[in-house]
Amino acid sequence: MSTSTPGTRADFEYLDQRDELRSSRERFDLPEGEIYLDGNSLGAMPAHIPARIEKVIKQEWAHGLIRSWNDADWYPAPQRTGAKIAGLIGAQGHEVIVADSTSINLFKVLVAATRLRPGRRVILAERGNFPTDVYIADGVAELTGNQLRCVEPDDILDALDEEVAIVSLTHVNFKSGKRYDMARITERAHAVGALVVWDLCHSAGAMPIALNEVNADFAVGCGYKYLNGGPGAPAFVFVAERHIPHMRQPITGWHGHAKPFDFDHHFRPHPSIGRMLAGTAPQLGVLALEAALEVFDDVDLNALRQKSVALGDLFISLCDQQLAGLGVELRSPRDGEQRGSQVSLAHEQAYAVMQALIARGIVGDFRAPDILRFGFAPLYIRYVDIWDSVVALREILEQKEWDRPEFLARKSVT
Ligand SMILES: Cc1ncc(COP(=O)(O)O)c(C=O)c1O
Structure with missing residues (x-):
């Protein structure tokens, strides 16, 4: 699959339609309407566990x-x-x-x-x-x-x-x-x-x-x-x-x-x-x-890796495109071969920015001193989640939505 940056949300939806791992998302019980980009910290719950x-x-x-x-x-x-x-x-x-x-x-x-x-x-x-x-x-x-x-x-x-x-x-x-x-x-x-x-x-x-x-x-x-x-x-x-x-x-x-x-x-x-x-x-x-x-069961790990790299590549190129001039720096390798399944960005108000994203139902995490961490668990992350997350991040940064007391106050687990 080509990972040259598609330009619209519909392009990302199209990538989801063609994703051979698409159906594996149904194996998880995920909160409705949220985007969970923290499976690299605590994985989502498989639906059959209860x-x-x-x-x-x-x-x-x-x-x-x-x-x-x-x-x-x-x-x-x-x-x-x-x-x-x-x-x-x-x-x-x-x-x-x-x-x-x-x-x-x-x-x-x-x-x-x-x-x-x-x-x-x-x-x-x-x-x-x-x-x-x-x-x-x-x-x-x-x-x-x-x-x-x-x-x-x-x-x-x-x-x-x-x-x-x-x-x-x-x-x-x-x-x-x-x-x-x-x-x-x-x-x-x-x-x-x-x-x-x-x-x-x-x-x-x-x-x-x-x-x-x-x-x-x-x-x-x-x-x-x-x-x-x-x-x-x-x-x-x-x-x-x-x-x-x-x-x-x-x-x-x-x-x-x-x-x-x-x-x-x-x-x-x-x-x-x-x-x-x-x-x-x-x-x-x-x-x-x-x-x-x-x-x-039945998951092809090479397909899993391919999707993981594609999600990361797309996230990075969308960030390049949408976040220029907003104080964000890439802190992960650009080359997918040298990357795991996460992308880290640095921002001087990273903690508050992540809290503002979480308040919008987009869950990643913060790692001190200035890292916004986004994990892409390929079994349940959709291409369209990448689009929605970067667009939300742009809005939060442009409108300084992070600059509120409830987002600036540190919780014990970040
Ligand atoms: C690389 C690495 N090793 C170990 C751990 C955690 O170890 P434990 O499960 O003993 O807390 C983590 C947790 O995030 C980790 O990232």
Whole structure:
């Protein structure tokens, strides 16, 4: 499909009519009359979730009670759900499991990875990565006697040397939407003997990912963004098959034991990816995430990526066309190849501008100090949403609609 900027709303409606993913929007329960451009922060709710959760609560929990761990197949849900996610990230089913949060999984894989590289001293990370990635890497470095080396995103390859044990990066940056070349970085890191940990929070479910094709070592990601698992949904963790038997993660809880129900005094890790578990899974969250993943059934991930890039390209060219002279600057790569599924703009009153957009029913988010962030979840965003959002943004900026006390006052979650 051509992404040269169409000039009218009707042109965008035409793109929707031709969109092969058009019908996937019906799989979601979206608020009538709103445009939701924040699926990169909290994914929209798949329409079948309430019925599934009602069954889990009213039948499996209320009536099945403890028996449901066996009878309703609750116990293997983390493995089952991991295997479904594996299909979205280019992994084998037995290399992925759902557990804990992204932060906790990062801690587990970073410690496990440093243990696979004894004698090396450096964890290499990106300055400007999502804070939890940096904080956790810093904590792990201190705990394991390593040193955290943070460099600018473009300097990662130059900073690779034989001292580096682990490279810890986020595939798509949360603020700029810039996407790393996963194959190239993994290859260069391996060439100096380092392992790589990829955070897929902003890419899983938004594009095809080829973990095994690029020979990835470890990856983590969250369940509540493009995977639509709901607020605080559990996260996932990938360990390449070749590392599973040798890797030791530090949170040696009973669910990661080879035989949890032997209640053995000594810890023996599970031979499979199951060793990444720690304690009892947040079962309602795991089951909601498992059900949510059904929206990806029959979805061609290459078509998904194509649409995601087209939405971003059109958003950028419409902004060029409509927002010139209104104090807005593009902060994401112009080249779709180098972008994830979001576009970030900078404006000195970004917070208030986003509040004014939200008041009009167009929901994106703000990232300090000056970023307006727009996420395009290709399963439910329409081309016409791009047109309507940019037109609304132009009106808000032209009329200074953002300059009101209720838009200027900061809320706690931005
Ligand atoms: C790159 C990245 N990593 C991790 C997280 C969050 O981790 P957690 O689910 O542990 O809060 C986010 C949240 O937005 C993120 O953008």
